[in-house]
Amino acid sequence: MKTSLDNSVVTRRNSVLRVINSIKTSDIVRTSKRIKHSYRQIRTEKIFRRTLIFMGVAMVLLVLGIMLTLIVESVPSIKSLGIGYLWGKVWDPVRDIYGAYPFLLGTLLTSFLALAISVPFSFAVAIVLGEYYPKGWLSNLLKNTVELIAAVPSVIYGFWGLAVLVPIVRSFETKVGVQPVGIGIFSASLILSVMIIPYAASLGRAMIQMVPSQLKEAASALGATRWEVIRSVILPYTKSGLFAGILLSLGRALGETMAVTMVIGNTSLIPKNIFSPGNTMASVIANEFTEADHPVYLSALIELGLVLFLVTVVINMIGKRIIKRYTTV
């Protein structure tokens, strides 16, 4: 009994000795290296986090800065024209009269008209790519083509509008019996509607692809047709995403400058109908900025920019509200 105990003590001591002997100086060096490395890891982590925070704060400051600049630069105009600037119906720099109403109207009119024209196309593309043909070369072709629409420079749309669209609109106007000008709110809306298709389409496609297949199968197993699955499962499930896509499109339409300015007619008159020439806020700023030869004129243009900025902010806020309310899932 005693010997066996001794034996076990001896074995244990031997094994401890073996461990001690096996520790080499190189191990100690390695351990200290590892600790050093850990410190470095912690430091990298800190730097990384600080960089991220700095960038986030920079973004916020940038937007606030832009807004502040707009406000400061608009002060002369706000002082001399007052709040009446917003609904002033006449914009006549020669007589020093500045009213933003025609352009506010022009901006909203072109944007919402463009939206109304483009949304059916966007949704059709989103449903085709998201549900019917998510894969395959044809699907890729359509997807890339639609995305390319967003990549074409807007001045090219302006050219295309002038060369192709305006004559078509003009002959259409002759047929319906309005003054055949061609250029005007309607042409601008058509151009815009093409340009904004990809925004709602891409987001809509991504949303529709994310609908869980088990929900679609549940509906199919209850005897629903493809269309019934889309209407009763996919659209309700994705409605907030689809709406967000519309909002993206609208934001693009509100701010678009070059293509609009080339086909809208650039008059400061209040548009009588959707075929009359008009102007948008962004387009006026682009056209008249270099001509603004006295401080109030310049300031009035900057205030126009401020109004445009606020309009987009308000529309975005309303949109976010709606998205929040309808996000059920």
Added chain:
Amino acid sequence: MESTIVSTKGFNAYFGTNHVVKDVNIDIPQNNVVAVMGPSGCGKTTFLRCINRMHELIPGATANGTIMLHNENVYDMHPIFVRLKIGMVFQRPNPFPNLSIYDNVIAGYKLNGIKLPKEEKDRIVEHSLTKSALWNEVKDALHKKGNFLSGGQQQRLCIARAIAMEPEVLLLDEPTSALDPISTSSIEALLHDLKKNYTLIIVTHNMQQAARVSDRTAFFYLGELVEYDDTKKMFTNPKDTRTQNYITGRFS
């Protein structure tokens, strides 16, 4: 002798060139619970999904052979009618998250554009939920959304949704594999009651479950129907060595 409700002849199913269900001949008697068991990848779920023609919804999936429902080949019928007559419950509970419990139960009618008077809808909802043993638990919350329900309750809601359409056959694709043991036993008890009115075909990879709930069992292996017999006979005296090996746990 019980009458046969579903019977297949020389039935094959494919994913692209992959032959997953091979020459299956099987007769399903009415008002029975038939368990389809086998190791994963043996084609049992695919076979089940062929019966109500859900299989063909997957791109590249094809099938041939006949599946008779009474005296009609389901592959000659319009798939929509097939799915109205043959209901399905899926592996994961999938109630519609944007609908209330009430609307979930009558979702089949809504989806198919069938308009019903309110009393009729109320009757169907109560009837279906009672049959799926959920009525007492949810009768005070019918117009709330179903997302507060437990997994087992959601699965019973899905069963209610399927039987609300009054199908003749109910297909269950591993209905308890995503559930806890208590929910599982409540669903199994439910299956026993449901067979009075419906014919049930249940896919399961759980042998004990097949033994507990079914009258007849089909054993699938590598896409083939190896053995199909009375559940008791199958588990006590399997004819095929592959069945024997599976039941005794030599592979799973």
